[in-house]
Amino acid sequence: MLPYIGWDMHAGTAMRMAFGMDFHAAAWDSVTAALAVWYWTLRSRFPALVRGAALFEDLRLRQAAEATLRASEQRYREIVETTSEGVVLLDGDGRIGYANDRFAGMVGRAPAELPGTSVLDLVAATDRPATVAALAEVTGSGATPFEVGLHTRDGRVVWVRIALTARAGDAGEPAGALAMVTDVTEQKSIEAQLRQVQKLDAVGQLAGGLAHDFNNLLTVIDGYAALLIAQADAAAKDDLTMIRDAAARASGLTRQLLTFSRAQTARQRVVDVAGLVGSVEVLLRRLIREDIGLLVSAGPAPSVARVDPGQLEQVLVNLAINARDAMPNGGTLTLHTDRVVLDGRRADELTAQPGDHVLITVTDTGCGMTADVAARAFEPFFTTKEQGKGTGLGLSTVYGIVTRAGGVVRVDSRPGAGTTFEIYLPATDEAPTDLPHGLEPQPLTAGTETVLLVEDDPAVRQLTERILTTAGYRVLVGVDGEHALAVASAHADIDLLVTDVVMPGMNGQQLADRLTHMRPGLPVIFTSAYTRGALTHTEEKASVAFLDKPYTAAALTQKIRSVLDAAVDVDTINV
Structure with missing residues (x-):
């Protein structure tokens, strides 16, 4: 009986489960069918209700689209405005x-x-x-x-x-x-400044080439006039002195032309700064207008510094031109030199070395500068002048020259109260080496050594050979670099090379390099008015020196004697 009873219980449970599932499915289907009938009945009897639901849905979608559009417009507006x-x-x-x-x-x-x-x-x-x-x-x-x-x-x-x-x-x-x-305003301004710089460079190249040839002529004119003075009577001496004076003034103009075109190699020497400022006064008066007064003064103490005189003249000219442009209605330009002592505190303020300095003060009564403009005054290409009226390189050039000379430059300016530039150069107690020689003939410094003279200009070559022969030197002549090498190969004893820098074919620097390689320790004197970048030796030393053209007979023989004596001293020390 027990197995039978068990089977009946299980069978009943299964039937109840099956019946329950069928009941739920049938109930769901019935509800779904009723709702469907109800919906379609409502749709046919109440179409406005259906349209209202559709309108509500459309409104919701439209609001979402408008929000998206507003967000997109905001993004694009931000892009456009920023x-x-x-x-x-x-x-x-x-x-x-x-x-x-x-x-x-x-x-x-x-x-x-x-x-x-x-x-x-x-x-x-x-x-x-x-x-x-x-x-x-x-x-x-x-x-x-x-x-x-x-x-x-x-x-x-x-x-x-x-x-x-x-x-x-x-x-x-x-x-x-x-x-x-x-x-593109700034870009156009930079392009215009670049074109101006290129024009200046072209003018510099032209000026340098003319100065080279012009100074060769001046060398010949002054040299032969000096030789004739020694044999002339009193009346003829006066006439020859006038010729030499004209040649000296022409040489000064050529040197200034080279300075302004930046065609000269920097060569520092001991300079009487007050004397140099005084000598450039005539030039400055030509650069400024008649309605601008020029006052030049100097303190009682010696104002001697080591600087390139040509570049210092360029500094003064650049500052004078700036001052002129700052005084369109006239005014006063004042240049003053003095010797001052910078103590530790003042030196720190100027970022200069403590000690004695030569101070050059350049003051104008012009429109002045704001603090912002003054802070940028020495920046390359920065200018407040109208386009085409300034390169923005004047004051940056001043800064570069003064800095290379070991000095500092500062500016003090206020709108409507004028501008003052102060240039501090380290002072020296050495005797100036740029003192102008008088026009009276000076004795030649004699010698007996063998000099290889290389000069491509026939007139200068002939004059220089005559001067050296008159002074007692044995002279070997080369008309260019290749010829000079051939002459040197044929002569074992050469004590000194005197060569022009700018020559056709092989220049003076290349010739000197080859000869000093063949003959180590051979002293060299370069002569030129314009090196065109061919000379890499910018500082003089015992065995290498530079002599500007036009040179006098006395200056040439003095330079040769000093270089030869220095070379002998070096050889003695080495022994």
Whole structure:
């Protein structure tokens, strides 16, 4: 009985489970069918209710789309307003419909002022035809960028590069143009300055070439005049002295020409700074206008420093030109030299070495500078002058020359109160080496050594050979570098090489390098008025020296004697 009872219980449970599942499925299907009937009954009897539900759903979707559009517009507005370029929408007539803050800032106007303004009203008159043509030719693919000048509210001209792209309306019809505007004023200014520098470089090259030939002529004129003075009577001596005086003044003008064109190699020497400032006074008076007074003074103490005299003249000229431009209505330019002592505190303020210094003060009564401008005064290419009226290199050149001489330069200026430049150069107690020699003939410094003279100019070569022979030297002559090498190969005993720097073919530096390689320790004297970058030895030493053209007979023999004696002393020490 027990197995039977067990089977009956299990069978009953299974039947109940099956019946329950069928009941639930049938109930769900019934509910679904009832709802369907109810929905379609409502839809047929109450269509407004259905439309209301659809309208509600459509409204929800539209609000979501508008929110997305607003977010997109905000992103694009942020991009347009923060871009570094000006963005302008133009209609078919070239009038501004929208301009971002960047463009408004370029032309010095508020963004709200620009809508409705014709873009041609902002363009410089000379650039309007090009702008009209660009607007007429603009296509959907964009046009080649073009550059124009835009007038600002304060009268300045801003140079911009414009790229145009055509705009289309809702129906695809032409609706004007999109203009992307880039400010290129600074770039144009740098390009103009570069062109000015290139012009100056070309002028410098021309001036250097002329000075080389001109100084060769002056060397011959002065040399033969000096030789004739020794044999002339009193009346003839006066005439010859006038010739030498004219040659000396011409030499000074040539040297200044080379200085201004930066064609001279820097050669520092011990200079009487007060005397140099006094000697450049005549030149400065020619550079400044008649309505500007020039006062030059010096303190009682010796003002001697080691500096390149030509470059120091350039410093004074650059400062004088700056002062002239700062006094358009006239004024006073004052140059004063003195000797001062910088103690530790003052030296630290100037970032200079403590001790004795030569102070050159250049003061004008001009318009002065703001603190911001004064702080940038020595920056290369920085200028407050109008385009084409300044390179921005004058004061940076001053800074470079003074710094290379071991000095410092500072500026003190206020708007409306003028400007003062102070130049501090380390002072020295050595005797100046640039004292001008009188025009009276000086004795030649004699010698008996063998000198190899190399000079491509026949007149200078002939004169120099005569001077050296008269002084007792044995002279071997080369007309150029190759010829000089051949002459040197044929003569074992050569004590000194005197060579011009600028020669056709092999220059003086290359010749000296080859001969000193063949004959180590051979002393060399370079002569030239313009090296054209061919000379790498810019500092004199015992075995290498430089003699400017035009040179006098006395200066030539003195230089030869000093170099030969220095070479002998070096050989003695080495032994």
